Amino acid sequence: MAIVETVESPSGPRRLRVSSPATRAPIGEIQVANAADVRAAIARARAAQPAWEALGFDGRARYLKRALAILVQKYEAYIAVIVRDTGRSRFETIMMEIFPACDSLSYYAKHAKRLLADEKPSMHLLRTKKLVITYRPLGVIGIITPWNGPFILGLNPTCQALMAGNTVVLKPSEVTPFAGRLVADLFRDAGLPEDVLQIVEGDGEAGAALVDGGVDKISFTGSVRTGRKVGEACGRNLVPCTLELGGKDPMIVCADADVERAAGGAVFGAFMNTGQFCCSTERVYVVETLADEFTRRVVEKTKALRQGAEGEFDVGPMIWPQQLDVIERHMADARAKGATVLAGGKKNPALGEMFYEPTVLTDVTHDMLVMREETFGPILPIVRVKDEEEAIRLANESVYGLSSTVWTKDEAKAVAIAKRMEAGSVCVNESAVSYGATEAPFGGRKTSGVGQVNGTTGLRGYCHAMPIVIDRFGPKAEHVWYPYTAEKAKILERIIKWVWGTPLGDWLG
Ligand code: NAD
Numbered sequence: 001m002a003i004v005e006t007v008e009s010p011s012g013p014r015r016l017r018v019s020s021p022a023t024r025a026p027i028g029e030i031q032v033a034n035a036a037d038v039r040a041a042i043a044r045a046r047a048a049q050p051a052w053e054a055l056g057f058d059g060r061a062r063y064l065k066r067a068l069a070i071l072v073q074k075y076e077a078y079i080a081v082i083v084r085d086t087g088r089s090r091f092e093t094i095m096m097e098i099f100p101a102c103d104s105l106s107y108y109a110k111h112a113k114r115l116l117a118d119e120k121p122s123m124h125l126l127r128t129k130k131l132v133i134t135y136r137p138l139g140v141i142g143i144i145t146p147w148n149g150p151f152i153l154g155l156n157p158t159c160q161a162l163m164a165g166n167t168v169v170l171k172p173s174e175v176t177p178f179a180g181r182l183v184a185d186l187f188r189d190a191g192l193p194e195d196v197l198q199i200v201e202g203d204g205e206a207g208a209a210l211v212d213g214g215v216d217k218i219s220f221t222g223s224v225r226t227g228r229k230v231g232e233a234c235g236r237n238l239v240p241c242t243l244e245l246g247g248k249d250p251m252i253v254c255a256d257a258d259v260e261r262a263a264g265g266a267v268f269g270a271f272m273n274t275g276q277f278c279c280s281t282e283r284v285y286v287v288e289t290l291a292d293e294f295t296r297r298v299v300e301k302t303k304a305l306r307q308g309a310e311g312e313f314d315v316g317p318m319i320w321p322q323q324l325d326v327i328e329r330h331m332a333d334a335r336a337k338g339a340t341v342l343a344g345g346k347k348n349p350a351l352g353e354m355f356y357e358p359t360v361l362t363d364v365t366h367d368m369l370v371m372r373e374e375t376f377g378p379i380l381p382i383v384r385v386k387d388e389e390e391a392i393r394l395a396n397e398s399v400y401g402l403s404s405t406v407w408t409k410d411e412a413k414a415v416a417i418a419k420r421m422e423a424g425s426v427c428v429n430e431s432a433v434s435y436g437a438t439e440a441p442f443g444g445r446k447t448s449g450v451g452q453v454n455g456t457t458g459l460r461g462y463c464h465a466m467p468i469v470i471d472r473f474g475p476k477a478e479h480v481w482y483p484y485t486a487e488k489a490k491i492l493e494r495i496i497k498w499v500w501g502t503p504l505g506d507w508l509g
Pocket of ligand 1 (some may be wrong): 224229243246376
């Protein structure tokens with residue numbers, strides 16, 4: 001059943017054979033990088049970093065712009081590789097991978113210079129000094145990515161890290177290695193100087209070697225289970241990291257929601273990428289006055305979805321067989337505890353093992369796995385709630401906090417509800433676009449992650465914000481320098497009383 005298998009090779013490096021999730025036909029083999037390979041790549045990246053930084057923003061942006069031009073011209077070849085690795089539809093590949101990749105290349109090439117420009121905030125107290133905050137690259141960034149967005153989830157952080165002046169060692173998922181490799185192919189074709197971006201291939205062994213290999217930051221996207229290991233290793237190594245992890249995203253449908261749009265949003269949010277999307281809609285809480293109509297429309301739209309592997313279709317296969325086991329376990333548990341299946345609920349008999357039908361469940365409760373653990377598959381459980389208060393309470397009753405959605409015609413109410421959500425981001429009357437909102441910082445709360453990527457926050461996360469404090473007037477000595485005297489102490493005491501003890505001082509401070 002595995003689509004990644006070890007190739008028997010008693011001597012020599014470990015190799016993995018990868019097969020198509022849609023057809024099970026072998027696609028190719030990769031060699032697993034060992035610790036020595038990874039350390040060598042990091043050393044090369046470190047040697048290449050000063051010259052890359054010295055190019056400045058305009059010099060670095062030129063390579064991103066060239067990469068963009070190549071992608072716009074040759075995206076068909078990129079789509080073919082991604083479709084082969086994932087089994088997804090062509091449309092979904094354009095929407096999820098190519099479109100945001102173009103935006104990422106273009107946005108960071110154009111705006112990094114402004115977003116990372118030196119800042120000169122005025123000093124409220126030390127007025128005899130000037131302050132410059134400069135954003136210095138960290139050095140070598142290790143990027144580790146999952147299989148569910150194999151091109152964009154590697155390309156997007158790479159664009160940010162490179163524009164900030166770092167060099168990159170990228171470890172794509174072993175499940176979709178050829179789509180992951182495209183990031184390096186694209187930049188190589190754009191003429192990126194050698195060793196500025198390198199790929200190390202393989203499974204957890206290569207990932208762990210990268211985390212322990214002496215990089216200056218790890219940008220990890222993947223499961224909570226692996227994220228904990230990566231976070232522990234980064235803590236041990238005192239290396240900063242961002243951890244973009246799993247979710248169990250709730251959707252709140254208020255009594256005044258546009259029911260047609262909400263039903264369409266639920267179906268798209270739950271079944272896009274066959275539910276293998278970190279911000280998938282994995283739980284719906286709909287206010288009871290709207291519940292029957294909403295559920296009827298969701299089921300109707302779900303049954304109209306075309307599942308397939310060839311030609312025009314909406315929902316593809318599962319990419320990773322182990323994820324099917326999770327789906328089967330969640331469904332068996334839900335059925336045993338009284339859930340009702342209104343659509344789907346089984347593998348698609350016409351398409352085979354890797355295709356699970358888009359599924360709608362009702363009569364679900366929070367003691368079911370399908371409401372508590374990340375399913376990462378095409379399962380949409382719907383819960384009727386008395387009112388919006390109950391919806392908010394249940395939505396927040398989760399160990400996860402990645403993203404969430406709120407559906408209502410009242411924008412003020414939506415924002416008020418959003419501010420009560422224990423989630424990294426909230427979309428209103430929209431399904432899961434927060435990762436694609438390039439200006440928006442993206443990251444989870446609770447077990448869904450640590451730190452944020454994207455936008456100004458993400459870009460600055462690949463830098464050290466270095467303050468440079470400069471004396472303005474150059475007196476021969478400062479008041480606080482030696483010798484310490486009782487007279488000098490009295491002056492400091494007077495300043496304390498005046499600045500923090502009077503309204504005028506408070507105003508000036
Ligand atoms: P995973 O954690 O199994 O693997 C992710 C990456 O980590 C792979 O490249 C893998 O080879 C590597 N890895 C495995 N063991 C490692 C170790 N010990 N040290 C370092 N690296 C190691 O995740 P997955 O199954 O590939 O991806 C699915 C998960 O990713 C889901 O939980 C999904 O929600 C999450 N995800 C999160 C986001 C986000 O932005 N929050 C985006 C996409 C996917």
